Amino acid sequence: MQLSVTPxxxxxxxxxxxxxxxxxxxxxxxxxVRASTxxxxxxESGANLSHQAITPSVRVSGVVRDVVSLRLGWDxxxxxGASVAVVDAPGGDVDAITSATKWSDFRNNVTGGxxxxxxxxxxxxxxxxxxxxxxRSHSFTITGRAELxxxxxxxxxxxxxxxxQVCNLAQPRAQEPVDRQRLPSSDGCFDADDxxxxxxxxxxxxxxxxxxxxxxxxxQLSVSAQVINGFQGNPYRAVxxxxxxAQENHPENRVRYVGNLGAxxxxxxxxxxxxxxxxxxxxxxxxxxxxxxxxxxxxxxxxLSVRLRGRYYNQTGAHFxxxxxxxxxxxxxxxxxxxxxxxSSWLAGGRVRLDLPAGDDGKVGPFAAFAIVGxxxxxxxxxxxxxxxxxxxxxxKGMLATLSLEAEF
Amino acid sequence: xxxxxxxxxxxxxxxxxxxxxxxxxxSARGLGLIGLFALVACSxxxxxxxxxxxxxxxxxxxxxxxxxxxxxxxxxREGSYGGGGVSGGGCGCN
Numbered sequence: 001m002q003l004s005v006t007p008x009x010x011x012x013x014x015x016x017x018x019x020x021x022x023x024x025x026x027x028x029x030x031x032x033v034r035a036s037t038x039x040x041x042x043x044e045s046g047a048n049l050s051h052q053a054i055t056p057s058v059r060v061s062g063v064v065r066d067v068v069s070l071r072l073g074w075d076x077x078x079x080x081g082a083s084v085a086v087v088d089a090p091g092g093d094v095d096a097i098t099s100a101t102k103w104s105d106f107r108n109n110v111t112g113g114x115x116x117x118x119x120x121x122x123x124x125x126x127x128x129x130x131x132x133x134x135x136r137s138h139s140f141t142i143t144g145r146a147e148l149x150x151x152x153x154x155x156x157x158x159x160x161x162x163x164x165q166v167c168n169l170a171q172p173r174a175q176e177p178v179d180r181q182r183l184p185s186s187d188g189c190f191d192a193d194d195x196x197x198x199x200x201x202x203x204x205x206x207x208x209x210x211x212x213x214x215x216x217x218x219x220q221l222s223v224s225a226q227v228i229n230g231f232q233g234n235p236y237r238a239v240x241x242x243x244x245x246a247q248e249n250h251p252e253n254r255v256r257y258v259g260n261l262g263a264x265x266x267x268x269x270x271x272x273x274x275x276x277x278x279x280x281x282x283x284x285x286x287x288x289x290x291x292x293x294x295x296x297x298x299x300x301x302x303x304l305s306v307r308l309r310g311r312y313y314n315q316t317g318a319h320f321x322x323x324x325x326x327x328x329x330x331x332x333x334x335x336x337x338x339x340x341x342x343x344s345s346w347l348a349g350g351r352v353r354l355d356l357p358a359g360d361d362g363k364v365g366p367f368a369a370f371a372i373v374g375x376x377x378x379x380x381x382x383x384x385x386x387x388x389x390x391x392x393x394x395x396x397k398g399m400l401a402t403l404s405l406e407a408e409f
Numbered sequence: 410x411x412x413x414x415x416x417x418x419x420x421x422x423x424x425x426x427x428x429x430x431x432x433x434x435x436s437a438r439g440l441g442l443i444g445l446f447a448l449v450a451c452s453x454x455x456x457x458x459x460x461x462x463x464x465x466x467x468x469x470x471x472x473x474x475x476x477x478x479x480x481x482x483x484x485x486r487e488g489s490y491g492g493g494g495v496s497g498g499g500c501g502c503n
Contacts, residue, residue, distance in 0.1 A: 036473065036474050038474040038475050038478055040475075040478040040479065040482055042482045053482065055478050055481070055482065057474055057478065059474050075478075149453055150453050150454070150455070150456065151456075152453055152454050210469055212454045212459070212462050213454075214454060215454050215458040215459065215460075215461055215462060216461050216462070218462055218467060218469070220469045256489070258489075262469060264466070264467045264469070266461040266462075266464065266466075266467055268461070272466070273464065273466035273467050275466070281489035283489070287488045287489055289487070289488065289489040297466035299464075299466070305465075305466065307466070311483075313487060315487065315488050315489055317488075318488070337488075339486060339487060339488040339490075340488050341488075343487075343488070345486075345487070347483065351475070373473065373475045375475050375479055377479065377483075379483065379486075381486075398486070400479065400482055400483070402475045402478060402479060404473065404474055404475040406473065406474075
């Protein structure tokens with residue numbers, strides 16, 4: 001008998017495991033347990049290309065005798081919307097958007113981790129298992145930290161390894177990319193004879209340095225490099241090449257380099273913190289991006305804090321991006337991905353956190369502490385060169401809302 | 410004229426203009442690292458002075474799960490998403 005595992009069962013299983021972990025840790029005399037549940041709603045609207053994603057999650061973590069930490073979590077992406085199956089098909093400016101293909105998917109991620117802490121050092125290991133109808137993944141991370149100079153300096157080194165599999169339409173390996181057909185649907189993925197599984201391998205190296213410079217100023221610098229090898233396109237999407245459409249064809253190798261610099265300054269007269277962040281990214285597909293973020297976090301009164309933030313993002317396009325491969329091909333690779341075109345975005349948003357006051361017994365009901373967090377962001381995208389035929393991207397605005405509950409036992 | 414000795418020939422092979430430049434670059438980096446290390450070691454904030462640094466708003470990575478999800482949703486819609494982790498994120502198909 002084959003046991004069918006529905007998304008609802010996955011959710012129930014994950015919640016059950018989380019509750020069991022809380023109960024197990026709570027029963028331990030010297031354990032500190034934290035649990036949180038979060039749900040994020042994202043929506044892009046515009047003509048028929050509306051898109052929405054709901055991301056629920058449950059996280060439980062416990063520290064036993066200040067030495068060993070355990071983490072368990074589950075999250076999902078419930079996504080639905082419509083997308084253009086053949087980008088720039090003839091007449092695309094007329095009907096590509098109105099005839100967009102509707103789709104929906106459900107992605108589950110289960111994660112577990114263990115950490116060991118010394119007085120000035122710590123080591124954490126994590127494993128994440130991900131599954132959706134057309135995608136499977138396993139990933140491991142290991143991170144080591146050391147605190148130096150009266151804990152004013154923290155150095156961090158991390159390594160991650162991912163093993164992913166993507167479903168695709170079974171096609172002869174010797175076939176030319178321009179003859180490959182797109183995957184029509186996820187039906188039969190990882191089972192049927194006319195489907196194949198393509199590997200994607202990821203390796204990430206990361207280093208970080210956090211420094212307290214003065215009693216009111218701290219910085220964090222991190223650099224990372226990621227090596228990706230395997231199928232990196234969207235199997236469902238095809239691109240019009242002038243005479244026919246073919247499944248988009250991305251290079252199999254990509255190396256990414258990222259540098260992040262963050263700074264935080266406490267402004268005592270206002271009793272708030274100024275937060276600055278910058279990110280520089282470059283990869284071997286010639287995508288170069290910069291991100292700048294400015295935020296202000298203010299404690300209004302005991303237990304209530306507000307954070308306002310603005311973010312700007314700008315990137316160049318991949319070297320093989322073209323908005324019309326029929327007239328301006330870019331060699332052997334072609335893509336219909338708007339996120340590989342030159343683009344920029346603005347974000348404006350805010351976050352409110354309320355820590356409920358404790359009673360006379362120092363507790364908030366059955367909890368040692370309890371907090372409610374709400375986040376709301378608006379996003380504005382500008383796709384400078386990407387068109388569906390002659391139509392501009394209609395869904396160029398997004399809205400994001402998050403509600404999170406955090407409890408400490 | 411005397412022919413160069415074997416030790417002189419060896420020295421000429423080692424001390425090429427490229428090797429000198431590489432050595433200078435390495436020395437500059439080494440001095441830079443030492444300088445940075447000295448700067449870091451001197452900028453000590455005593456434990457009793459860390460009242461403000463201990464505030465959640467001053468702590469890097471204190472955003473919690475809501476911040477992680479926010480970053481996940483936003484960065485998945487950009488061409489330079491990821492690069493800092495390996496967690497499976499689907500193919501970004503949709």
